[in-house]
Amino acid sequence: MKVALAQINPTIGAFDQNLLKILNNIDQAIQQKCDLIVFSEMVLTGYPPKDVLEKQEFIASQPISQLINTVHGIGVVCGWVEQSENHLYNTAALFKDGQILHKAYKRLLPVYDVFDEQRYFKAGDFCDIFEFNGHKIGLTICEDIWNDPDFFASTSYARDPVKEMIDKGADCMINISASPFHLGKRSLKKRMLQTLSQKYKLPFIYVNQVGGNDSIIFDGTSMVFDSTGTMVAQGRDFEEDFVVYDTVSNQGICHKISDSDEASVFKALVLGTRDYVHKCGFKKAVIGLSGGIDSAVTTAIAVEALGKENVQTIYMPSAYTSKDNDEDTQKLAENLGIPRKIIPIDTLFDPFLNALPDDFCRDSHGLAEQNLQARIRGTILMAFSNKYGALVLTTGNKSELAVGYCTLYGDMNGALALISDLPKTLVYALSRYINQDQERIPGRIIEKAPSAELKPDQKDQDDLPDYADLDIILKAYIEDHQPIDRIVDMGFSRSLVTDVIQRIYHNEYKRQQAPIGLKVTSKAFGYGRRYPIAHKASWAYSK
Numbered sequence: 001m002k003v004a005l006a007q008i009n010p011t012i013g014a015f016d017q018n019l020l021k022i023l024n025n026i027d028q029a030i031q032q033k034c035d036l037i038v039f040s041e042m043v044l045t046g047y048p049p050k051d052v053l054e055k056q057e058f059i060a061s062q063p064i065s066q067l068i069n070t071v072h073g074i075g076v077v078c079g080w081v082e083q084s085e086n087h088l089y090n091t092a093a094l095f096k097d098g099q100i101l102h103k104a105y106k107r108l109l110p111v112y113d114v115f116d117e118q119r120y121f122k123a124g125d126f127c128d129i130f131e132f133n134g135h136k137i138g139l140t141i142c143e144d145i146w147n148d149p150d151f152f153a154s155t156s157y158a159r160d161p162v163k164e165m166i167d168k169g170a171d172c173m174i175n176i177s178a179s180p181f182h183l184g185k186r187s188l189k190k191r192m193l194q195t196l197s198q199k200y201k202l203p204f205i206y207v208n209q210v211g212g213n214d215s216i217i218f219d220g221t222s223m224v225f226d227s228t229g230t231m232v233a234q235g236r237d238f239e240e241d242f243v244v245y246d247t248v249s250n251q252g253i254c255h256k257i258s259d260s261d262e263a264s265v266f267k268a269l270v271l272g273t274r275d276y277v278h279k280c281g282f283k284k285a286v287i288g289l290s291g292g293i294d295s296a297v298t299t300a301i302a303v304e305a306l307g308k309e310n311v312q313t314i315y316m317p318s319a320y321t322s323k324d325n326d327e328d329t330q331k332l333a334e335n336l337g338i339p340r341k342i343i344p345i346d347t348l349f350d351p352f353l354n355a356l357p358d359d360f361c362r363d364s365h366g367l368a369e370q371n372l373q374a375r376i377r378g379t380i381l382m383a384f385s386n387k388y389g390a391l392v393l394t395t396g397n398k399s400e401l402a403v404g405y406c407t408l409y410g411d412m413n414g415a416l417a418l419i420s421d422l423p424k425t426l427v428y429a430l431s432r433y434i435n436q437d438q439e440r441i442p443g444r445i446i447e448k449a450p451s452a453e454l455k456p457d458q459k460d461q462d463d464l465p466d467y468a469d470l471d472i473i474l475k476a477y478i479e480d481h482q483p484i485d486r487i488v489d490m491g492f493s494r495s496l497v498t499d500v501i502q503r504i505y506h507n508e509y510k511r512q513q514a515p516i517g518l519k520v521t522s523k524a525f526g527y528g529r530r531y532p533i534a535h536k537a538s539w540a541y542s543k
Contacts, residue, residue, distance in 0.1 A: 001133040004029035004037040005243040007220045007235040009211030011279050012046035019044070019063050022078065025242060026071055032244055035133050036075040040176050040209040040222075041106075041142050042090060044080040047178035047209055048216070053120045059083050068095045075101070075132060077139065079176050087122040092141050092176050094132065102130035106141035107161045114180060114216055114519070114528040117143075127164035135172045135247065138165030142177040145204075151195050166200050172247065173202060178209040181219035181238075181268055182522050183261055190223065190231070198229035203247065210240055212275030215516045215526050217268045221257055226250050238267040262433035265426065265520050266301070272518040273305040273418050277391055280415075284310045284390035288381050288411070289332065289340060291315075291325025292450055295395040296332055296441045297427055298419055300434050302393055308337045312390060315342050316377045318349065320453045324444060331442045345376045352376065370454035374410025382413055391415040394515055399424040399467055401514065401525055402474050403500060404507030405460070412514050420517030421524040423471040424450075465496060473500045479523040484541060498541045505537035 006025040010018040022039060029037040041047055044062050052058050064080050075096040082091040082105075090106035105124025109117035129138050144161040146152075162173065173196070179189065189206075197204045203226050210220030222235035224245045233252025235241035245252035258264040277285060285302050289295050302311045315329045333340035352372055353360050362369060381392045394414035396406045398421050406412050419427060431441050450460040450467075464470060473492060476482040477500070487497045511525050512533055523529055 001036060001135060001247045002032070002034040003205060003224075003245045003247065004032065004034040005205065005207045005222045005224070005233065005235060005241075005245065006037055006039050007207060007210050007222045007241045007243070008039065008043065009240050009275070010040075010043050010046040010209065011211075012049050012213055013052060013058065013061075014046065015044065015061055015063050018046065019067060022067065023070065026074060026076060028242055029244075030074050034074060034244060036077065036094075038077040038174055038176060038205060038207045039079060040207050041079045041092070041178040042081060043078060043176075043209070046213060047218075048114075048116075048213065049081075050116075053081065053088060059088070068100065069098050071095070072097050077174060077176060079141065088120055089124060090117065090121045090141055092139055094130065094137075094139065101132065102128075102137075102139060104128075104139040104141065106144060107159065108143040108147060108157050110143045110146075110156075112156075113523070115143075127161045127168070129165050129168050129170045136169050138162070138168075138170035138173045140165075140173065140175045142175065142179060145173075145175050145192070145196065148192070148196060148199075150199060151192055162196060162200070166202075171202050172205070173200075174205045174207075176207050178218060180216045180519065181264075182520055182524075183264070184522065186219065186221055186237075186257075186264070189221075193223060193225050194229040194231070197225040197227060201227045203227055205245065208235075210235075210238065210271075212272035212518070213279070214276070215272075215519050215524070217272040217518060217520070219264075219268065224252055237264065238271045260433070262426075262429050265422070265430060266304075266433055268520050269301045269418055269518055270305045273301055273393070273416065276416050276518075277306060280391070282389065282391050284312065284388065285393050286312045286314065286381055286384045286388070286390040287393050287395065288377055289313045289315045289329040290395075290453070291322070291328045291445065292448075293427055293431055293441075293445055294397055294419060294450075296328075296445045297431050297434065298393055298395045299332065299336060299338070300431075300440050301418060303336045303338060310390075311336075311338045312384065312388070313338055313340045314381060314384060315340050316345050316380060317342070318345050318373055318453070320456060320458070322453065324448065325453070328442045328445050332440075332445065335440050335442070343380055345373060345380075348376050349373055365455035370452070371407045371410055373454050374407035374452075378407075378410040378413035385415075393418055394420070396420055396514075397422050397424050397427050398521070398525070399464075399470055399474060401511060401517075402478065402507075403464065403470070403503035404510050405464060406510065406514075408510055408513060412510070414515045417515045417517040420514070421520050423474065424467040425471045465500065469496070470500065473497055474504075475521075477501060477504070478529075479521055501541045502537070505531075505535075505540055509533045 093103040209218040224233035233245040234254040237257040392414035394417040
């Protein structure tokens with residue numbers, strides 16, 4: 001049996017567009033004489049549609065009947081949302097020549113991190129198998145394969161759909177997924193699929209969604225593992241792909257994927273930025289250049305994602321801006337082939353101060369005066385956004401966002417915070433990756449000490465711990481959920497760890513007013529991390 005793995009990038013609710021992509025891939029599979037083509041989870045609707053699922057007209061608009069009645073001569077495994085007896089089901093079905101031959105409802109509904117499926121769907125009850133072209137196939141949907149007790153130290157569900165289907169005689173497993181990317185997850189998935197195929201001595205066909213939907217990025221990387229646990233087919237990462245696997249010859253194509261974390265993150269952010277801008281109906285972006293590493297990396301990603309003709313940068317110097325930053329932003333713009341508009345802010349800063357009470361003073365260099373400069377810059381960027389229909393891309397990183405080293409309505413202004421899930425140390429690593437073939441980001445930007453330049457001789461490390469230490473503490477606490485004592489045992493003083501954790505909780509109100517960011521770590525600020533703003537956080541750091 002020749003099986004096509006169709007890895008496409010759907011847009012939520014763009015039914016006509018999604019249907020056209022599906023049909024084009026089916027035509028390609030027919031031309032290559034495939035017996036079966038497999039698409040990803042909820043490919044007709046795009047994933048995740050969230051509360052749009054509460055709209056009856058959304059459910060009714062899915063062109064599933066049109067798709068089933070249009071396709072002939074090949075079997076199709078496709079995902080969509082089915083309504084039955086006032087319940088919604090995350091559904092996969094095999095159909096051919098106008099007839100549904102088998103249907104499966106997702107049995108395991110995740111409710112952790114960015115997932116909230118029990119809010120919308122009813123779990124399927126049955127784990128039946130079906131025969132197709134001489135194979136007894138088990139059809140699973142994403143989370144259904146993430147509960148093997150021999151692979152995971154602890155399991156989250158009372159049942160194991162894979163084992164149930166194996167016990168019924170399945171000799172081939174198909175899994176359709178919309179599995180979001182984060183660092184480390186791809187290797188975990190490969191080990192899991194390899195373990196399952198070796199354990200049950202049968203092939204596993206895994207097809208994953210690709211593309212960005214809001215803050216979530218799907219990497220694709222669809223795979224086939226044969227009955228020995230050998231990977232025999234693989235789709236590309238972070239782009240649409242079409243791969244064929246033959247169960248008789250046990251042959252398929254393995255396309256290359258990113259070979260480093262930096263390469264994966266760069267591709268993820270490029271894809272996430274492009275899809276967010278385009279799926280929201282825009283083409284252009286505007287970015288405030290400072291001369292620092294964050295705005296430089298953001299700009300390089302935006303140029304790769306949108307094209308240099310669609311990126312406008314604004315350089316807004318003040319009395320505290322160094323000459324180096326003027327030269328470095330000019331060089332960055334030249335390297336990337338983009339325009340740099342210069343708008344000094346001192347002529348705006350002084351009238352603001354004059355309009356305020358006497359205790360607002362430039363020479364005080366207080367926090368209010370510093371933030372006023374950032375808010376002037378934010379206002380300028382939003383003016384360009386409104387005038388020219390360009391989305392503002394904010395430039396703050398995860399380290400700053402975690403501890404509140406950012407200004408509401410200032411440098412936090414914008415539509416997309418594309419590096420907001422990158423710790424500062426990863427921002428530096430990414431800048432070196434961007435420069436691996438040629439200098440795009442001027443070397444001095446990478447080497448200089450980071451500074452907000454909102455007062456004389458200001459450096460980030462005057463107000464923050466060293467980024468190398470800060471990022472370790474943040475990862476341990478936010479992503480790995482380590483308690484204070486264990487972080488202290490990693491070699492940090494208790495006072496430092498306590499200070500960092502206090503800042504995390506005290507700045508929750510800022511983060512919940514921030515633009516959405518692109519998720520690349522296992523725990524990002526935003527949709528997958530839901531903390532109250534008004535609460536007493538002393539329990540977190542009083543021990």
